[in-house]
Amino acid sequence: MSQTFRQMFNLAGRKEPLANFLLLVGSVDAVIGSVGNYGTLLGLGLGLVGVAIALRWQSIQRRQAVVLEEPSAPIRYLPPAPPIVSPRQDR
Numbered sequence: 001m002s003q004t005f006r007q008m009f010n011l012a013g014r015k016e017p018l019a020n021f022l023l024l025v026g027s028v029d030a031v032i033g034s035v036g037n038y039g040t041l042l043g044l045g046l047g048l049v050g051v052a053i054a055l056r057w058q059s060i061q062r063r064q065a066v067v068l069e070e071p072s073a074p075i076r077y078l079p080p081a082p083p084i085v086s087p088r089q090d091r
Contacts, residue, residue, distance in 0.1 A: 016059055022052035 026048025033042030 019052045019055040
C-alpha cells in the first residue's frame with residue numbers, strides 16, 4: 001500500500017469514524033452475502049454502504065457550509081486593554 005493512500009485513509013478515519021465503520025461492515029456483509037448466496041445479507045450490506053455514503057456526503061456538505069460562513073471581521077473575545085498608567089507620579 002502506498003504511503004499517500006495510507007495517509008488519506010488515516011485522515012478520513014479520524015474525521016469520520018462512524019461512516020468508515022459502516023462502510024467497512026457494509027462492504028464485508030455485501031461480499032459475504034454475494035459469495036455465499038445470502039440475499040438478505042447482501043441487501044443489508046448494500047444498505048449499510050448507502051447509509052455510510054450518505055453520512056459522508058452530509059459531513060462534507062456541513063464542512064463546506066462552515067467554510068462559506070466565515071465572518072469577515074475577526075472575533076474579539078476580550079475587551080481592548082486599558083492604557084498602561086505609569087505608577088511613578090511627578091511631585
